Amino acid sequence: MKKLELRLSGFGGQGLITAGIILAEAAILDGNNAVQSQSYGPEARGGASKAEVIISNEEIDYPKVGEADLCLAMSQQACDKYAAQTRPNGILVVDSGLVKNIPEFPGRIYAVPITEIATSEVGRGIVANIVALGVINGITNIVTKESLETAVLDRVPPKTKDLNKKALKAGYQAAQKVLQREGE
Amino acid sequence: MPVPTERKAQLLSGNEACVQGAIAAGVRFFAGYPITPSTEIAEGLAVELPKIGGKFIQMEDEIASMGAVIGASLAGLKSMTATSGPGFSLKQENIGFAALTEIPCVIVNVQRYGPSTGLPTSPAQGDIMQARWGTHGDHPAIALMPASVREAFDLTVQAVNLSEELRTPVILLMDEVVGHMRERVELPATDEITVVNRVKPTEDPEHFLPYKPGPNLVPPMPAFGDGYRFHVTGLVHNETGFPSGKGKDGNILVRRLLAKIEQRQPSIAQAELYQADDADIVIVAAGSVARSARAAVKEARAQGLKLGLVRPITAWPFPAEAINSVATTAKAMIVAEMNLGQMIIEVERAACGRVPVIGLNRIDAELITPQDIIARAQEVTKNVR
Amino acid sequence: MSVKELVERYCRTSKLPHIWCPGCGNGIIMGAVMRALDKADIDQDKTVIVSGIGCSSRAPGYMNFDTLHTTHGRALAYATGVKMANPDLNVVVLTGDGDCSAIGGNHLIHAARRNINLTVVVFNNSIYGMTGGQYSPLTPTHSYATTAPYGSIDRNFDLCKLVQAAGGTYVARGTTYHTRQLVDQIVAGLGHNGFSFIEVITQCPMYFGRKNKFPSAVDMLKWQQEHAVPVKAAAKMTSEQLAGKFLIGELYHEEAPEYTAVYEKEVIAKARGEVK
Numbered sequence A: 001m002k003k004l005e006l007r008l009s010g011f012g013g014q015g016l017i018t019a020g021i022i023l024a025e026a027a028i029l030d031g032n033n034a035v036q037s038q039s040y041g042p043e044a045r046g047g048a049s050k051a052e053v054i055i056s057n058e059e060i061d062y063p064k065v066g067e068a069d070l071c072l073a074m075s076q077q078a079c080d081k082y083a084a085q086t087r088p089n090g091i092l093v094v095d096s097g098l099v100k101n102i103p104e105f106p107g108r109i110y111a112v113p114i115t116e117i118a119t120s121e122v123g124r125g126i127v128a129n130i131v132a133l134g135v136i137n138g139i140t141n142i143v144t145k146e147s148l149e150t151a152v153l154d155r156v157p158p159k160t161k162d163l164n165k166k167a168l169k170a171g172y173q174a175a176q177k178v179l180q181r182e183g184e
Numbered sequence B: 001m002p003v004p005t006e007r008k009a010q011l012l013s014g015n016e017a018c019v020q021g022a023i024a025a026g027v028r029f030f031a032g033y034p035i036t037p038s039t040e041i042a043e044g045l046a047v048e049l050p051k052i053g054g055k056f057i058q059m060e061d062e063i064a065s066m067g068a069v070i071g072a073s074l075a076g077l078k079s080m081t082a083t084s085g086p087g088f089s090l091k092q093e094n095i096g097f098a099a100l101t102e103i104p105c106v107i108v109n110v111q112r113y114g115p116s117t118g119l120p121t122s123p124a125q126g127d128i129m130q131a132r133w134g135t136h137g138d139h140p141a142i143a144l145m146p147a148s149v150r151e152a153f154d155l156t157v158q159a160v161n162l163s164e165e166l167r168t169p170v171i172l173l174m175d176e177v178v179g180h181m182r183e184r185v186e187l188p189a190t191d192e193i194t195v196v197n198r199v200k201p202t203e204d205p206e207h208f209l210p211y212k213p214g215p216n217l218v219p220p221m222p223a224f225g226d227g228y229r230f231h232v233t234g235l236v237h238n239e240t241g242f243p244s245g246k247g248k249d250g251n252i253l254v255r256r257l258l259a260k261i262e263q264r265q266p267s268i269a270q271a272e273l274y275q276a277d278d279a280d281i282v283i284v285a286a287g288s289v290a291r292s293a294r295a296a297v298k299e300a301r302a303q304g305l306k307l308g309l310v311r312p313i314t315a316w317p318f319p320a321e322a323i324n325s326v327a328t329t330a331k332a333m334i335v336a337e338m339n340l341g342q343m344i345i346e347v348e349r350a351a352c353g354r355v356p357v358i359g360l361n362r363i364d365a366e367l368i369t370p371q372d373i374i375a376r377a378q379e380v381t382k383n384v385r
Numbered sequence C: 001m002s003v004k005e006l007v008e009r010y011c012r013t014s015k016l017p018h019i020w021c022p023g024c025g026n027g028i029i030m031g032a033v034m035r036a037l038d039k040a041d042i043d044q045d046k047t048v049i050v051s052g053i054g055c056s057s058r059a060p061g062y063m064n065f066d067t068l069h070t071t072h073g074r075a076l077a078y079a080t081g082v083k084m085a086n087p088d089l090n091v092v093v094l095t096g097d098g099d100c101s102a103i104g105g106n107h108l109i110h111a112a113r114r115n116i117n118l119t120v121v122v123f124n125n126s127i128y129g130m131t132g133g134q135y136s137p138l139t140p141t142h143s144y145a146t147t148a149p150y151g152s153i154d155r156n157f158d159l160c161k162l163v164q165a166a167g168g169t170y171v172a173r174g175t176t177y178h179t180r181q182l183v184d185q186i187v188a189g190l191g192h193n194g195f196s197f198i199e200v201i202t203q204c205p206m207y208f209g210r211k212n213k214f215p216s217a218v219d220m221l222k223w224q225q226e227h228a229v230p231v232k233a234a235a236k237m238t239s240e241q242l243a244g245k246f247l248i249g250e251l252y253h254e255e256a257p258e259y260t261a262v263y264e265k266e267v268i269a270k271a272r273g274e275v276k
């Protein structure tokens, strides 16, 4: 890996900022560099939310994400806005329960019912962000599984550790499924 | 202690690192008023200060915050405030008071887009001249501009140290990008950090002259309650500290205030040079923009375009020496800043016409990108040849 | 204590004579403050006198303590910092009516609200003295000032009511005529553990007097004598009898938690995990 730029987008309350921080922390645990930034103010109003993460084994100079290598879209609005700001050969992961119309995108597209998995399989909608992390990492392996789990467990309330472990696992399984489908 | 005693990689924002730096430097009093994008500093210190017996107070406005900071410093605590744009404007009168009365204190200004309320959450570097000349009258100024989270920590410590050593307000001039972005950082271990404390007088109160300068032109400073019964006034005063009403004393006092900084200028003024000695075009950029410039230098060099970077770490005193060092070797200089041309004035002054100095300015609330810089460099290359 | 002894002990005699005009009441108030500090037996080395900008705010320069002459209106903000940083210090604030109720009005209500242990003495001469006689928020309506050449149309504050409403826990009003009572009011303020506020009605013959038909300082003191009504006496008077008069004495007093003490007891203790 040289450098990967990710954009996690959706609504406020979906835990995307936390997801971005966790991903950056996992990268640091791996011994890599990471920069995380997020939307503030007007951009963060009207319910929209966005976190950006850059991971690299070299120094990270310019801290903003221009064209992302991977974009997670957890709302239709976010998908409409950010799909176009993703590299043509990049990856678009959408929450298929929330994004009904996937815009034209030349790269790889993975549609996963992230929130639905969190609600029905894991049992709590609130862990959708952790499911998403499992999905993203399952597809890309940007960080090691151990580091991601450590980073998740460091950030979540102690009482919810098992729940979050379960969410992460569900995310990995969902990733497995879409990758398999792609292989067929 | 909240400060880690050993190095450990962690993810912190510039504002969070500033909090850690303040604690490490010995800051024990903070007064502030919430304003984006500096608020996390107040929030962080509200948590940390009482843990170590320090004091945090949210005042009714920025004017009051600045006043309280000066009062607390006089009562003996290392004191700090943090703000942004509109709040920085409000603090100016009392910053001048601290400069004239020589009260150590640190003012963090996380720059945002202005003037006025502007774009509260968007980055800018429009306060460079305000940090120098924001308060009325001739006065000394020190302003430090971190470009990374680690530097937000280091320069906070340095700001506190300089303010204590020189008895002068010091400004930490961050920008929104550095304040808000989180990045991997290893903070220094406690024993790697140098902490400077103000010098206290040794003579007995009978013979004490509160504004008699020491060898470094800085008068030793007792705390209120130490038994010296001294007077502090924003009026021009002589060595006794009492108002004199004489221009002659103003001349002595204000010149000394400037001289105490100038005397230390060679070691205060700092810049980082990156691939600058053999560069055809030198980019001058500070704070977050310097990160873009560094990326541009790497990318351009890979394409065969020899760029270099001079990154002023101190806005004030301006590191003219660093500009000097490349003014005869570079074919042109590009000053990239998120304003319409503030630092460029100082660069032109230092370059003295020896090399063309060209501005690259953005005020559309976006961080200048490496591509912006490369494009401008390509254009300039065509014209210089 | 004789005046001579008082001056020698509590004044920076080398800084005298003071800058105030003949007939000005500021010296009377400064004297009352010094007498009160003496009566209250305060530690001179542990007392800080803070002021803003104005004629009245020059008083600390003459007083033999740690003294802090700040910017216009901001004395209470600076004093709050001093007191927070070292709650063992006695902090006294001397301020003018413009200094504390116009430019410093916001700091006044917030310092009162916090109930931080400061003793504030307002030199209310109904005018901006230092800048030469402009009207202040305490200038009575229809009075004349250089900036109210046709008479002031502004309604004036009742500062004592304002401070009480804002949360001040000791409020009194005195005059430069009733000096003995004034000393006692300041002593009570110094002894009170909370925000104490003493408004002192004083005379500015130079700028208020001349423009408002008071030929001399004596006339202004006479006016005080005739218009001041002690709180107790007022209780037995009708509203007609009280019209045009003002109350003097202790106007309000309550015991309430003091800010710096609460900060120690609650915030620091909680942050350190000593209490939940």
Ligand SMILES: Cc1ncc(C[n+]2csc(CCOP(=O)(O)OP(=O)(O)O)c2C)c(N)n1
Binding pocket: C053, C054, C055, C056, C057, C072, C095, C096, C097, C098, C099, C100, C123, C125, C127, C128, C129, C130, C131, C136
């Ligand atoms: C920011 C600022 N605005 C205005 C002034 C000018 N100024 C100095 S003293 C003063 C009024 C003082 O009046 P008051 O507080 O009533 O005190 P007095 O002089 O009557 O004792 C003014 C307006 C100043 N010093 N600073």
